[in-house]
Amino acid sequence: MRRMSNFVLDSLATSSSSSSRLGRWTVSSSGGETPLSVPTPAFLVHTLGGSVPHLTADVLLQHVFPEQRPPLLVSIDNCATFVDSVAQFGSGIAKFAGLPQFPVFLSPHNPGKKVLPSGYNIGESVALWGRRGKTALTVAEHQRIVAAFKPQFFQTLSDYDISSTSGLKRMKKSTTRTLEFLDKTTSGSSNGADLFATVELGWFKVDGEEANKTVKAMLTNKLDAIKGFIISGQGLTCAEVYLSGSSGRMIPEGVTLSLSPNKTEGQKKGPMNNKKRTQMDTEKKSSLNSTPVEDKADEDDKSTDSTKTSDLDYAAISEVVALLPAHLPRYVPGPLSPYEILELVLLGVDLFDSSWVTASADLGHVLVLDELTKYFPDGHEVKINNESLPGGKNGDEGTNSSNETGCTISIKDKKYFSDFTPLSSSCSCYTCRKHTKSYLNHLYATEELLGPVLVMIHNLTSFNTMMATIRHVVKKDAGVSSQTESSTSSQESLDRLKQCLKPC
Amino acid sequence: MLHGLRMAKSSPALQFKVLAECPVTKARTSLMTLPHGTVETPVFMPVGTQGTLKGLLPEQLEQLGCHIMLGNTYHLGNRPGIELIKEAGGLHNFMNWNRSLLTDSGGFQMVSLLELAEITEDGVKFKSPYDGSECMMTPEHSIQIQNTLGADIIMQLDDVVSSTTTGPRVEEAMHRTIRWLDRCIAAHQNPEKQNLFPIVQGGLNPELRKACAKELIKRDTPGFAIGGLSGGESKDDFWKMVHISTDILPNHKPRYLMGVGFAEDLVVCSALGCDMYDCVFPTRTARFGSALTFTGQVNLKHQKFKNDFTPVDPECPCSTCKTYTKAYIHAIATHETMACHLLTVHNITFQMRLMKRIRESIKEATFVEFVRNFMFGLYPSKNYPKWSQDALNAVGISLL
Ligand SMILES: [Zn+2]
Ligand SMILES: [Zn+2]
Numbered sequence: 001m002r003r004m005s006n007f008v009l010d011s012l013a014t015s016s017s018s019s020s021r022l023g024r025w026t027v028s029s030s031g032g033e034t035p036l037s038v039p040t041p042a043f044l045v046h047t048l049g050g051s052v053p054h055l056t057a058d059v060l061l062q063h064v065f066p067e068q069r070p071p072l073l074v075s076i077d078n079c080a081t082f083v084d085s086v087a088q089f090g091s092g093i094a095k096f097a098g099l100p101q102f103p104v105f106l107s108p109h110n111p112g113k114k115v116l117p118s119g120y121n122i123g124e125s126v127a128l129w130g131r132r133g134k135t136a137l138t139v140a141e142h143q144r145i146v147a148a149f150k151p152q153f154f155q156t157l158s159d160y161d162i163s164s165t166s167g168l169k170r171m172k173k174s175t176t177r178t179l180e181f182l183d184k185t186t187s188g189s190s191n192g193a194d195l196f197a198t199v200e201l202g203w204f205k206v207d208g209e210e211a212n213k214t215v216k217a218m219l220t221n222k223l224d225a226i227k228g229f230i231i232s233g234q235g236l237t238c239a240e241v242y243l244s245g246s247s248g249r250m251i252p253e254g255v256t257l258s259l260s261p262n263k264t265e266g267q268k269k270g271p272m273n274n275k276k277r278t279q280m281d282t283e284k285k286s287s288l289n290s291t292p293v294e295d296k297a298d299e300d301d302k303s304t305d306s307t308k309t310s311d312l313d314y315a316a317i318s319e320v321v322a323l324l325p326a327h328l329p330r331y332v333p334g335p336l337s338p339y340e341i342l343e344l345v346l347l348g349v350d351l352f353d354s355s356w357v358t359a360s361a362d363l364g365h366v367l368v369l370d371e372l373t374k375y376f377p378d379g380h381e382v383k384i385n386n387e388s389l390p391g392g393k394n395g396d397e398g399t400n401s402s403n404e405t406g407c408t409i410s411i412k413d414k415k416y417f418s419d420f421t422p423l424s425s426s427c428s429c430y431t432c433r434k435h436t437k438s439y440l441n442h443l444y445a446t447e448e449l450l451g452p453v454l455v456m457i458h459n460l461t462s463f464n465t466m467m468a469t470i471r472h473v474v475k476k477d478a479g480v481s482s483q484t485e486s487s488t489s490s491q492e493s494l495d496r497l498k499q500c501l502k503p504c
Numbered sequence: 505m506l507h508g509l510r511m512a513k514s515s516p517a518l519q520f521k522v523l524a525e526c527p528v529t530k531a532r533t534s535l536m537t538l539p540h541g542t543v544e545t546p547v548f549m550p551v552g553t554q555g556t557l558k559g560l561l562p563e564q565l566e567q568l569g570c571h572i573m574l575g576n577t578y579h580l581g582n583r584p585g586i587e588l589i590k591e592a593g594g595l596h597n598f599m600n601w602n603r604s605l606l607t608d609s610g611g612f613q614m615v616s617l618l619e620l621a622e623i624t625e626d627g628v629k630f631k632s633p634y635d636g637s638e639c640m641m642t643p644e645h646s647i648q649i650q651n652t653l654g655a656d657i658i659m660q661l662d663d664v665v666s667s668t669t670t671g672p673r674v675e676e677a678m679h680r681t682i683r684w685l686d687r688c689i690a691a692h693q694n695p696e697k698q699n700l701f702p703i704v705q706g707g708l709n710p711e712l713r714k715a716c717a718k719e720l721i722k723r724d725t726p727g728f729a730i731g732g733l734s735g736g737e738s739k740d741d742f743w744k745m746v747h748i749s750t751d752i753l754p755n756h757k758p759r760y761l762m763g764v765g766f767a768e769d770l771v772v773c774s775a776l777g778c779d780m781y782d783c784v785f786p787t788r789t790a791r792f793g794s795a796l797t798f799t800g801q802v803n804l805k806h807q808k809f810k811n812d813f814t815p816v817d818p819e820c821p822c823s824t825c826k827t828y829t830k831a832y833i834h835a836i837a838t839h840e841t842m843a844c845h846l847l848t849v850h851n852i853t854f855q856m857r858l859m860k861r862i863r864e865s866i867k868e869a870t871f872v873e874f875v876r877n878f879m880f881g882l883y884p885s886k887n888y889p890k891w892s893q894d895a896l897n898a899v900g901i902s903l904l
Pocket of ligand 2: 822823824825853
């Protein structure tokens with residue numbers, strides 16, 4: 001089998017403050033043409049049913065990725081109904097979905113849906129939750145799908161049914177089965193795709209020692225077969241992955257919000273989670289006619305606490321990262337905000353996905369990076385005199401929305417009704433060049449399909465800008481930068497970037 | 505040239521130049537120059553009800569060859585409201601569409617959407633769907649709103665009755681439509697930038713239609729619409745009313761047949777001398793997974809497309825047909841908005857291609873042949889509907 005990818009670390013950070021690293025991920029495209037080189041940290045482009053949500057291939061190629069070809073994150077759960085068609089098609093999922101120019105990373109579960117129901121991973125299979133309910137996926141079936149979809153990378157199956165409230169017995173079952181899945185997967189054909197092994201964050205919440213042993217077993221027995229790691233929180237309730245207390249941050253649809261933001265960490269996973277899922281699926285179904293959900297803008301605004309930046313359990317993720325070999329890429333899936341992505345980059349995570357962007361477009365949440373692009377135009381830094389760092393609390397910043405920091409605005413908010421400025425004054429994407437906040441506010445108010453299309457274009461573009469800027473700062477932090485812009489120290493740059501990406 | 509001169513006098517905002525006429529039928533192809541550009545007719549105008557066309561970027565619509573689209577006054581008046589669009593500098597600016605626009609009067613939507621709408625001599629009385637208060641849409645009010653929206657073509661408020669209504673109500677509506685036209689003309693503030701079209705009414709009664717058309721053409725408006733059809737009447741009545749109306753309406757002005765958009769109707773009515781059409785059908789049917797082709801409609805939700813790896817129409821130049829297979833559209837048809845976008849792109853492209861073929865065949869004097877081939881494509885066993893045979897016969901085309 002030809003080698004599909006190669007991960008080369010450009011540098012290891014020498015800064016004592018962070019474990020961040022820069023890399024280059026060489027990927028052969030689906031078409032088998034010239035290999036693509038993806039600079040990391042990077043994000044995979046989240047898809048549903050093989051397509052970037054709301055964007056047809058021509059719009060995606062013209063307005064979001066005219067040159068770049070980042071890998072697409074395709075999930076089996078939302079393609080489950082047409083696996084046989086892809087198999088018969090014979091040229092893989094990317095071509096089937098009209099995006100043959102892009103490499104594919106195949107995961108079992110949509111990272112945009114964090115909470116998977118408990119109690120269904122039985123026998124030799126794990127449960128997938130798609131539009132038509134549960135599908136039991138065995139390793140053999142998984143391999144058949146990998147063969148049909150022809151991804152460049154795929155994630156191994158894991159027994160994700162593990163949370164901090166799981167007993168040791170359940171935990172051991174999860175680790176044992178996950179190792180068995182890995183074993184079976186590596187002994188079968190890789191179908192020419194690179195394997196990313198799954199490490200469940202939940203293990204570390206139950207028994208660190210046992211979790212350690214499991215990861216070491218992978219490294220000892222399967223290191224040759226493994227081309228990267230996925231640190232997955234799939235089986236954890238959102239509260240367990242993200243929340244350490246009450247939170248009012250803007251969280252994408254059906255992901256963590258409203259699960260019970262007032263409860264504290266370690267809450268019981270209840271039947272409510274299942275209900276939530278079903279509801280989510282129903283919403284997805286009906287989204288053909290009306291994408292946006294009800295307007296929560298006011299609520300969000302009121303409860304947003306600008307001092308809170310994230311509820312991600314960085315300690316646990318850090319613990320996992322420490323166990324993983326440095327020469328392989330690490331991917332943390334899920335709808336992570338820009339600030340959280342930055343924090344994880346500093347912990348040494350290389351890959352993310354844009355499921356946050358997908359969820360935001362559905363909600364009408366718009367990423368505004370005006371501060372970021374002011375300090376880091378084109379991903380590079382400029383010194384701006386007589387200006388203090390962008391403040392955390394912007395109570396007195398007045399009406400000009402361009403003063404908002406690296407935060408999310410809700411375009412459905414009434415205050416944008418007659419705002420004839422672009423979504424972001426510093427963005428030059430199609431949406432910002434052509435349309436006003438007022439028009440977008442109208443499109444969301446009338447649930448017109450063009451609303452999420454335009455917000456996807458803008459948010460994906462902004463996500464891309466954010467990632468490039470993060471790479472720039474990491475480069476500086478790692479001392480790789482050959483530039484003479486030494487007016488700011490790397491620590492200052494980092495602090496500035498953090499401020500810029502802080503939720504407002 | 506003569507046409508141009510005459511039009512310049514009656515409307516500074518519309519020039520209508522007939523390029524070619526079919527020697528057999530009443531079909532013609534023309535250039536209609538509006539403040540936002542020139543439109544080739546016969547033309548199909550996609551309906552962008554709320555200031556957007558079903559998920560397509562304005563740029564995509566331009567690329568598909570669309571030169572004029574519709575906005576609905578009633579919907580835009582509700583959301584975002586006329587004040588905001590005024591502040592934005594008109595509908596063109598608000599939605600960033602720089603080609604031509606046509607707005608309707610809002611009357612039809614009110615009568616069909618609001619149960620309690622009541623027509624008086626003053627206007628359409630209705631209860632606000634928001635606060636229940638009593639409102640009145642008068643001809644003056646409709647024109648005032650449309651003046652603010654700023655479309656290239658605006659429509660008079662007409663007294664719409666269901667096309668299946670009979671009796672004195674139809675006659676009353678016809679006369680009232682004429683009285684309202686005069687009020688609309690008087691209220692129109694921007695005749696140098698916007699063209700006000702009157703609407704031929706008269707139900708399914710040939711005498712009323714004739715009387716209405718004859719009365720309307722006394723007013724020197726830049727173009728005319730044929731209304732009150734395509735609402736459930738028999739196709740037999742439908743084509744006759746169109747035929748009667750186009751016989752009376754002047755040759756040197758555009759004729760807009762409202763609410764018509766099925767391929768067969770477009771071809772037949774172009775043979776009857778109509779120039780402009782609008783319909784939500786191509787975009788609405790896209791939402792239900794249906795693709796339009798020259799051999800009829802194809803519903804991609806059908807199981808038989810599960811493993812069909814060919815495009816919707818191999819001849820179609822649209823981005824959907826160039827990139828996607830039927831199998832993929834089938835795979836995502838019921839749950840991803842993408843499927844809707846893909847089919848909207850294709851269906852609008854189909855409408856544009858169809859109209860282009862009509863125009864080109866008229867120019868090349870092969871329209872009659874085109875009609876025969878087109879009908880044969882739709883009905884390969886030549887089981888042509890009686891109405892279209894009759895309609896085409898009336899203008900000299902025999903299908904069998
Ligand atoms: Zn933008
Ligand atoms: Zn097509």
